[in-house]
Amino acid sequence: MRFSAFAIPAVVALGAIGLSSLFIVDEREKALVLQFGQIVRVQEEPGLGFKIPFIQEVVSYDDRILSRDMASLEVTASDNRRVVVDAFARYRIMDVETFRRAVGAGGERAAASRLDSILRAETRQVLGSVTSNDILSSDRAALMLRIRNGAIDEARALGLQIIDVRLKRTDLPPENLAATYDRMTAEREREAADEIARGNEAAQRIRATADRQRTELVSDAERQAQIIRGEADAERNNILAEAYGADPEFFEFERTMNAYSRMLENGRPAMVLSPDGEFLRYLNSATGE
Structure with a gap:
């Protein structure tokens, strides 16, 4: 009885220790084994892992592609027009050791905040080097690629891989919309007036050409008619002369x-x-x- 009283708690304690030495890595995660806050081992393959109970701990990070929406950003383009930009990035944690050393215990939330700072700075730099018309145009793939390529190195220092950067919305600030619409209306009216003037000029040229051709055709026809009438009169006179002589x-x-x-x-x-x-x-x- 005395042996059983000690054996059962010992077995339970050994079982608890054994269980605490095991951990499972999900296929969607990567894991770090830490000992007193220092990285001891990286577990990237899914499955069962081992650690020293009570001394080592396991920290898991998402291995999937993550998405980060940036807050609206106001950018001044090279033509001094302001544009409001909404963007998002897709990224993943590639190097968990570098990631842990860069963000510490803050984890993915701290990494997302620092990634925001990198992307906002790069977005300001890239979009500030082009005109607002380039930013507002439908063909923005080159600008998004420049933002991504510019942020890759800084993100790599955090252990992150930026997969893609997308501009979701690019608009003018509300206070600039009315002036912009008025300017666009004036430009379209000027273009329409230019087109009308060019059309009138072309119409005048066509009418002048047609009048000249008509005059030439009528003159040529009258000349040929006079020639034909002269020839006919001469022929008639010849016939009459022959008839008179006969x-x-x-x-x-x-x-x-x-x-x-x-x-x-x-x-x-x-x-x-x-x-x-x-x-x-x-x-x-x-x-x-």
């Missing part, structure tokens, strides 16, 4: 009949002619005189 009497008769027709077309009520005149000789011959 039968002068018939030609004279035809001319006289045409003269009678024109006389009657004029609608003259009365004419005084000599019956023995040459003009009426064909009429006289038709009546048998």
